[in-house]
Amino acid sequence: MRCNLCGSERNKMFVERIYSFKNKNYNLVKCLKCGFVFVEPMPSANERREMYSEKYFEDNKVSGFREKGYKDDEEFYADRYKLILNNLRKIKPSGKILEIGSAGGYFLNMARDAGYEVQGVEISKWAVDFSRKKFGLKVFNGELENAKFLDGNFNIVVAGNVLEHVENPMKFISEASRVLQKNGVFVVEVPYFINSPYFPFARFLFGKLIHVNPENKEFLEFMKINKYGAISLPYHLYEFSLSSIRDYLKKNGFKIIKIDSTFTEPSLKYSSAVNLFVSAVYKSVNLLMKVFGIKFCNITFYAKKMK
Numbered sequence: 001m002r003c004n005l006c007g008s009e010r011n012k013m014f015v016e017r018i019y020s021f022k023n024k025n026y027n028l029v030k031c032l033k034c035g036f037v038f039v040e041p042m043p044s045a046n047e048r049r050e051m052y053s054e055k056y057f058e059d060n061k062v063s064g065f066r067e068k069g070y071k072d073d074e075e076f077y078a079d080r081y082k083l084i085l086n087n088l089r090k091i092k093p094s095g096k097i098l099e100i101g102s103a104g105g106y107f108l109n110m111a112r113d114a115g116y117e118v119q120g121v122e123i124s125k126w127a128v129d130f131s132r133k134k135f136g137l138k139v140f141n142g143e144l145e146n147a148k149f150l151d152g153n154f155n156i157v158v159a160g161n162v163l164e165h166v167e168n169p170m171k172f173i174s175e176a177s178r179v180l181q182k183n184g185v186f187v188v189e190v191p192y193f194i195n196s197p198y199f200p201f202a203r204f205l206f207g208k209l210i211h212v213n214p215e216n217k218e219f220l221e222f223m224k225i226n227k228y229g230a231i232s233l234p235y236h237l238y239e240f241s242l243s244s245i246r247d248y249l250k251k252n253g254f255k256i257i258k259i260d261s262t263f264t265e266p267s268l269k270y271s272s273a274v275n276l277f278v279s280a281v282y283k284s285v286n287l288l289m290k291v292f293g294i295k296f297c298n299i300t301f302y303a304k305k306m307k
């Protein structure tokens, strides 16, 4: 399989059988030329459509980090969106926002309250109906390319946790650039996790906690994928890093103006002693990240379209 970032066809196994869907196993491979990590084989368009039913939004608790599913967890998402809106207010305080992968519309609803004109694109029919009914939002149901927006139609394009789900990130970013005005702002948030130094550490930490709370199996089993076989579906087709996002943005004529990183504490409940311990670990890691400028787990790039 050809690397989407550099075009090389040479790669090596990175994590074997990390995902499985309908009796098919999926590996992660690493490009030998640029180091980019991606899933192999690539799930087909039909397979991907099947993976994003209502169940995805009900069951997907941020890979088991959260007690509640998407529908009942608006507050959690609101905290993250506040950060993005605070940054946007400083960079571009007004204008038209397009959110690609607008899910149930939590971000667009908040952005509209903050004074922006808002529009969304979302592949899940269920999520589109939810955002139309709950918030009365204008959302196109389908892929970005099929929405046929005019060149330079938006001042801001936001894609939060969506780039890792699309088949062709290069095409996606180039399309995001096309619909942006010159000097428009592209906000792109991706997980930087399995290929980060954090992953072995988290697997070690949470691998220990399975003895304390056997209820939170999803996340804990996910952490043990190498030992116990694939649990999760191939939702994430690409594993980004600081340098791969930089390369993607540069190749598409963007200039990076800000990089943020968050490491969110899980809402899962262990015994109170363990909760205190987990909380202390997260707070310490966040402090270390701040002091040493380490960025991983969730990275958000703010980039300006230069031409």
Ligand SMILES: [Zn+2]
Pocket: 003, 004, 005, 006, 007, 008, 031, 032, 033, 034, 035, 036
């Ligand atoms: Zn490559």
